[in-house]
Amino acid sequence: MSLLSQYRLVDVATQGYLLFVAFVALALRGEHWVGLVALHLGTVTVVHGLIRTNPPPAARDVAGGAFSANAGRAWLREFYPILLYVGLYVETVVVNRMMATPRLDPWLLRVDHELLGFQPAEVFPVAFVQPLFSEFMHLSYLSFHVMVGGVGWWLSVRNLTAFRHFVTVVSLVFYACYATYLFVPAVGPRVLFADTPERAQFIAQYGRPPRPTPVPAGGQWAGRAFTLVEEHGEIPGAAFPSSHVAVALVTAWFSWRYVRRIRWLHLFFVVTILFSTVYTRAHYAVDVIGGLVAAAVLFPAAQALYARAGGPRHTGRS
Numbered sequence: 001m002s003l004l005s006q007y008r009l010v011d012v013a014t015q016g017y018l019l020f021v022a023f024v025a026l027a028l029r030g031e032h033w034v035g036l037v038a039l040h041l042g043t044v045t046v047v048h049g050l051i052r053t054n055p056p057p058a059a060r061d062v063a064g065g066a067f068s069a070n071a072g073r074a075w076l077r078e079f080y081p082i083l084l085y086v087g088l089y090v091e092t093v094v095v096n097r098m099m100a101t102p103r104l105d106p107w108l109l110r111v112d113h114e115l116l117g118f119q120p121a122e123v124f125p126v127a128f129v130q131p132l133f134s135e136f137m138h139l140s141y142l143s144f145h146v147m148v149g150g151v152g153w154w155l156s157v158r159n160l161t162a163f164r165h166f167v168t169v170v171s172l173v174f175y176a177c178y179a180t181y182l183f184v185p186a187v188g189p190r191v192l193f194a195d196t197p198e199r200a201q202f203i204a205q206y207g208r209p210p211r212p213t214p215v216p217a218g219g220q221w222a223g224r225a226f227t228l229v230e231e232h233g234e235i236p237g238a239a240f241p242s243s244h245v246a247v248a249l250v251t252a253w254f255s256w257r258y259v260r261r262i263r264w265l266h267l268f269f270v271v272t273i274l275f276s277t278v279y280t281r282a283h284y285a286v287d288v289i290g291g292l293v294a295a296a297v298l299f300p301a302a303q304a305l306y307a308r309a310g311g312p313r314h315t316g317r318s
Contacts, residue, residue: 006051009309010168014081017088017175018044021095024182030098036091043084050077075156078163081171082152088174092181092238104186104240105198111286119202120278120285121189122210128279135220140276142225143269144244147251151266155258162258165311166251172302173250177243177294188239189281213281226280242283245291248273250299 007015022040025033054077112119125134148170155163191198192210202210248270255266274292277283 006054008164008168009306009311010081010164010171011047011051013168013172013175014084015044015047017178018047020179021088021091021182024095025098028095028098030095032094033098036094047080050080078160078167079152079156081167082149085148085174088178089181089238089243092178093185095182096185099183101183101185103191103198104184105188105191106201108186108240108284108286109198109201112284113205116285119189119192119210121281121283122192124275124279125213125281126211131220134279137272137276137279138220138226140269140272141244141280141282144248144273147248147266147269151251151255151259155254159258162254165306166254166258168306168311169254169299169302170247170250172305173247173295173298174243176298177241177246178238180241181238184240186239186284186287188283188287189278193281239283240287241290241294242277242287243291243294244273244277244283245288246294246298249292249295250302253299 018040022037022044025036025040050073054074109119112121125137128134128137152163152166152170155166187196187198192202193199193212199210252263252266252270256263259266274288277288278285
């Protein structure tokens with residue numbers, strides 16, 4: 001079996017993105033560039049080996065999506081892009097710092113004010129401070145991880161063809177958002193609540209400091225889980241456009257097509273994510289708009305690339 005036949009579009013996109021970031025880091029030679037380049041080249045090598053040594057499709061039962069031989073390695077070969085998403089997201093801040101690109105936050109703050117006459121990320125959680133509502137908003141924000149990992153896992157074990165469609169399109173959308181974050185960093189509303197130039201700008205514009213998040217907003221289990229994710233998984237530079245919004249919309253399309261029993265529940269949480277990203281002060285309102293535009297542009301482009309690459313479009317349901 002030739003190397004070309006073993007690589008699929010998602011493999012080419014993943015390896016291409018890894019090499020692209022390594023090249024940018026090598027060109028900039030900023031802080032941690034040696035480690036970043038080494039990590040990426042190592043990951044490219046591991047992924048290549050995983051693809052080359054994976055058993056051919058004939059060695060497993062692809063009709064039902066269940067692997068009958070070398071199950072763990074075969075599953076990992078299919079699922080590995082999803083396992084890379086968080087790491088590729090977090091590392092964008094390292095490249096941001098190498099570039100020393102000015103943050104977009106002052107411009108985003110201005111756009112939010114011009115569109116609505118106030119700062120939604122400041123006002124929304126203060127206006128709706130009820131513990132149950134706050135808990136639901138945080139739960140809604142966290143549901144994004146289930147949309148990606150949960151739906152992906154379900155399809156990977158129930159409908160392999162549908163999963164390959166899912167992981168290809170979702171990966172292409174993620175990588176496009178990540179590439180944007182490398183060059184146009186924006187921290188999001190959290191900069192208003194720390195000693196930053198954006199906070200000083202807010203005070204100069206409004207004549208007062210921004211109102212802090214009321215205590216009940218993060219006091220329940222979902223609020224605490226959100227805080228844990230923010231402290232260990234979120235980074236200061238990947239707010240615009242909101243990949244939360246863009247990718248959530250894409251995953252809803254796949255539920256609607258392939259996992260129809262959950263499609264309405266999935267769509268409901270996608271809609272609430274449009275609000276929870278602002279309520280939790282993870283994003284400006286304009287970030288949400290940017291995410292909607294990104295989904296509208298990137299999803300059909302990814303679908304077209306997938307079809308052009310010869311990806312089968314399974315119409316079955318799980």
